[in-house]
C-alpha cells in the first residue's frame with residue numbers, strides 16, 4: 212500500500228484584479244492538485260461575502276475610501292483565511308485563498324499568519340492587459356453572478372468596471388521581496404517565476420504555465436476488444452479480437468464524420484498492440500506514449516480476477532478495500548497511474564488542437580477523473596466500457612461529459 216507522503220502544507224494565495232480569471236485558475240489548480248492525491252480546497256472570499264452580506268453589493272462597497280466597507284471586506288478575507296488555516300491544521304495539504312489580495316498590506320498579513328502556523332506560502336498573480344480578454348471574462352462569468360441577478364446587462368457591466376477601477380487605484384503587483392510566487396501575464400504569454408522550489412511548487416509551475424482557457428473537447432476511448440478481454444485476462448499485450456477490429460473501423464468512420472477528412476486531429480495511443488491496432492484504420496500516424504500503457508498488474512498480469520481471488524485472496528481483498536491505493540505486487544496502484552499520466556495531462560491541457568486518446572481502462576479512468584474532478588476513491592470505479600467514445604468538454608468552471616456507443620457493442624471487460 213502506498214499513500215501520499217506526509218510533508219509541508221501550503222497556502223496558495225491568488226493575487227489580481229477582478230475578472231482576470233483568478234477563480235478559474237484557482238479551481239483548475241485545486242482540481243489538479245487534488246487529482247495528484249493532495250487534499251486540496253479553495254476558499255473563495257466573493258462567495259463568502261455573498262453568503263454573509265447577501266449578493267448585490269454595488270461598486271461603492273469596493274471603494275477603498277469607504278472605511279466601513281473596507282473593514283468588512285478585510286474581515287471577510289481574514290475569515291476565509293481562518294477557514295483555510297483550519298483546513299490545513301486538519302487533513303488538508305493545500306489551501307487556496309481565492310481573493311484579490313491586491314495590496315501589500317493584505318499579503319503581509321497572510322505572510323504573518325503562515326509564518327505563525329509554519330505553512331509554506333505561494334502567491335499566484337494573474338495579470339491581464341488585453342481588454343478583449345477582460346471583456347469576455349466579464350460577460351461570461353460576472354454577468355451571471357448572483358451579484359447582478361435581475362440587473363440590466365449594461366448597468367451591471369458599468370458597475371463592475373467601476374469595481375475594478377477601485378481595486379486598480381490601490382493595486383500593488385508582487386515584488387521580489389515577497390518570497391515564492393508565480394505571475395501569469397496575458398494567459399501565459401509571459402510567466403514570471405520567483406523562488407518556486409520543491410516538488411509541489413514545481414508541479415504548480417508546470418501546470419499553470421501550460422494551462423489554456425480554450426474550450427476544446429478531448430476524446431477518449433479504450434482500444435477495441437482484445438483477445439485477452441475475451442478470455443477475461445488482465446494486462447498483457449494481445450491483439451484485437453474480430454469484434455475489436457470491427458470497432459476500430461467504426462471508430463475511424465465516426466472520426467471521419469465528426470472531424471472531416473482534412474482534420475487537424477491528433478491521435479495518441481499507448482505503446483501496446485491493442486491501442487495501435489485500434490488507431491490503424493484512422494489513417495493518422497499516432498503519437499505513442501509509454502505513460503498511457505495500462506496499469507501494471509505485476510505478478511497478476513495475465514490472470515483472471517477469479518484466479519487472483521482464488522490464489523491470492525488477501526491481495527484480492529486488499530484491492531477491494533482500497534482500490535485507489537492498492538499496489539499490485541511488483542506492479543502499480545491507481546495512484547501510481549495518476550502520477551505517470553500527469554505528463555500526458557499537462558500536454559492535453561497545453562494542446563489547442565483536438566486530441567483523441569486511445570488507451571486502457573485504468574489509464575482512462577485516471578485521466579477522466581481529472582476532468583470530472585472525481586475524488587480518488589471513486590476513480591477506480593468509474594464506468595469505462597469498451598467500444599464507447601467519451602467526449603469531455605470544459606465549461607466555465609467544470610466539464611461536460613458525453614458518451615457515444617459505437618458498433619459492435621460487447622460485454623464490459
Ligand code: F6P
Nearest residue numbers: 445446505506508571572573624
Ligand atoms: O480488463 C482490462 C483491463 O484493462 C486490465 O488490463 C486492467 O488490469 C484492468 O482492466 C483495470 O481495471 P480494474 O482496475 O477495474 O481492474
